[in-house]
Amino acid sequence: MTHMEALESFCPTDDAVMPGPYREVAAVQAECVAHLRRQMPLVLGANVAVVPFVAAVVSESLTVNGAIAWCLALETLTLVRWIWLRRQMEGSGRDHRIEARGYIFGSLASGLLWGLMGGATIAAGRELEPLYALMFLCGMVSGAIGSLSALPRAYAAFAIPAVLPVVIVYFLCGGLANTAYAFAAFVYLCVNLGYAKSFSRTLADSIALRFQNAGLIRSLEEARGRAEAESAQKTRFLQSASHDLRQPLHAVTLTLADLADQLPASLQPKVNQGLASVQSLADLLDRLLEASLAGSGLVEPALGPVDMEALFAHLEFESAAEASLRGIRIGFRANGAWVTSDALILTQILRNHVSNALRHARSRVLVAVRRRNGQIRIEVWDDGPGIEEDQHKAIYEAFYQIGNPERDPARGRGLGLAIVAGMARVLRAERGLCSRPGHGSVFHLTVPPATAPGPRAETPRSAAPYGPAADAPATAAAMLAGRRVLLIEDEAGLRAVTVGLLMRWGCEVTEAADAGAALELVRSGPAPEAIVSDLRLPGNEDGIDAIRAIRAATGIAIPALIVTGAADAVPQAASEAISLMKKPLLPGRLKAWLEAVL
Structure with a gap:
């Protein structure tokens, strides 16, 4: 179905139950009707301005009373159409098919009155008045192409009754000249109808193309929205997976390091190989997460x-x-x-x-x-x-x-x-x-x-964005004997391994599984000289909250370290002068941090 055919096939079915293609056709029709609505003030204004002059010119052919009656009839029709048009402009939820019929009937009535004037003037047989009447009539018919062709039936409803009486009168007058005039008027009518049809098709195509472009833009925006949502979901998944994977990697790292201290030297290379593999996997997780965040548009x-x-x-x-x-x-x-x-x-x-x-x-x-x-x-x-x-x-x-x-x-x-x-x-x-x-x-x-x-x-060294020894190598053995370290870790197995490492370094270790227990230990005993905490703890408080509460309770800015796999903790940790290291954490880095702050 072409756009022109769609425009000429006003379907009486409700838009809400139309299949997809018919809804698109109805949308083009509705926009064409809206275009005609915007043009109608100009059409009606032209009628109001031109009709009195035409009536004056043809008054001798129609008689004064006839000219006045014709003028009043056309001006009254114009007024009625103007009132109806104002209601259409102010109304909401209008049906474009009903509105289109209103334009068609109004154009038909106007065309009949113009055709009546043209035919009566020619039939009167005067010399110049028919020429002037035809000039005005042709001007109105040709000018209406630009304004009424958005709705082809409305233009045809005006042009045919406006020109056809002229054709009939000239044909009935007889004679070669009059017959030629009738034929010329008929050709003129057909040419104008053809122009109107071509104009209507061009307008409908441009409107349909505009709708297609708008639909394409909406589709692209929806696709972009879906892509952004999927990217955000992927990033959240990677962040969650990164943290969840780091926890066992961290446990494996500390366990291997614990074994390394207890195994003979001949087995050290195998343990070191295992530690290198764990660190390689952790580095890959870092890179994948950073690449995801950098390309997500969420930062x-x-x-x-x-x-x-x-x-x-x-x-x-x-x-x-x-x-x-x-x-x-x-x-x-x-x-x-x-x-x-x-x-x-x-x-x-x-x-x-x-x-x-x-x-x-x-x-x-x-x-x-x-x-x-x-x-x-x-x-x-x-x-x-x-x-x-x-x-x-x-x-x-x-x-x-x-x-x-x-x-x-x-x-x-x-x-x-x-x-x-x-x-x-x-x-x-x-x-x-x-x-x-x-x-x-x-x-x-x-x-x-x-x-x-x-x-x-x-x-302050402890306020470095990723801790003063976040990526530093394991340092040589240092004397940490007697240093009081508070460890806050909710996983019992990981807590036990970490406590074992700290005790072998000579530290006096107190351990807690959550923020509340850690605060009770501090209140009931000597203040720790350093705090090592996981970020995610049971309850509503995390490791940063626990460190803040312990510092407030003791009145001491105790050096503190957060060990986590969550990169989003970096800004908050830095603002609290808390060092931060990523899991899995090599024992040498933890030891280097303790030596630096104690």
Whole structure:
């Protein structure tokens, strides 16, 4: 069915029970009727303005009384149509089929009156008045194409009775000339009906196309909404799965470390291999979660002034062990800069860049801040093999790696730069790469500068975003004998393993399964010198709440560490000057943290 056929087939069935295609046709019809409604004030206004002049011109042919009667009849009809039109404009829940019939009947009545005037004027046989009457009549019929053709029946209802009396009168007058006039008037009528049909089809097609575009936009918006919902659900699943998987990994790590202290040296390599496998799995979980968050669109940056000296100090502390292990000299030059960014997201971006640089550098890595064109550019230099220009875009794709066909996890997962790209989009920061094969690479990130909020204060070691030893290696044995440590952990097996480790290091350990029990222990005995707590605890309070309550009860800012797999705890832990380490936690890192704060 063409759009024109649809417009000419007004279905009397209720729209609510129409099949899908008929509802679309009805929607086009309704919009065509609405278009005609918008045009009607112009049509009626033209009638009001033109009719008195036409009546004056044809008054001798129609007689004065006849002209006046014709004028009054047409003006009265116009008034009635105007009143009806106002009701249609003000009404709600209108039926477009009933409204269309109203336009058709109104156009038919108007066309009959115009045709009556034209036929009577020609029949009077005067010389000039028929010519003037035909000029006005042709003008009205042709002009109505633009206004009435939205509804073809309405135009036909006006044009046919307006022109057909002229054709009949000329034909009845006889003679070759009159017959030719009749034929010309008939051709004129047919041509105008054809133009009106073509105009109507074009209008209907444009309306249908507009509806199709609107439907496509709605479909795209719905698809985007579904994709965003699915992405959010996937991210929540990954976050939940990450935490749930880290708990047993954490238990396995501590158990293997406990066994390592009790097994002969010949079995140490096997235990170390097991610990390396656990850490590799934990690293993969980190990367997958970061990549999911970076691409989910759910991360809203908390922009504010960031002290690059403090941020570089954290990165230097975190990367020192890996740099030493690889024999790489690494330097940091913040040059006293402050930038406007999200501290946690910016730290993660730079951490990925530094990790990538250490993995590929031959002997040196430099992380520096430069001021360029009123912006701050953070650059990470390495003297590695460099990257071919045709791979500069590909390396930001997930799981893409250069020179690692065997997919050795020790050489990375291929997710770090994909995470960088996603997080840079979150920050709306410009990222880039300069590299020459054989001469190394420079990864850079451009962010706005910020004004330092006040004199720079020393950042407490325990307030580092991920703890002062979050990624530090196990340190040499230190004397922790007699140090009082409070452990809050709800899983009995994991609590027992951790207590065993702490006691072998010489610590005096008190243990609790929840926040309430921990607070009772503190109130009934000496205050602990350090607190180690899981984040998720039974009841309504978590580990951060428990630490806050213990500090309030003792009046001492006791060094505290949260061990968790939930990344969303980082901002709250940092604001409370609580260190945070991710599960699974190597015992050496826990030991290093205790040595640093006690």
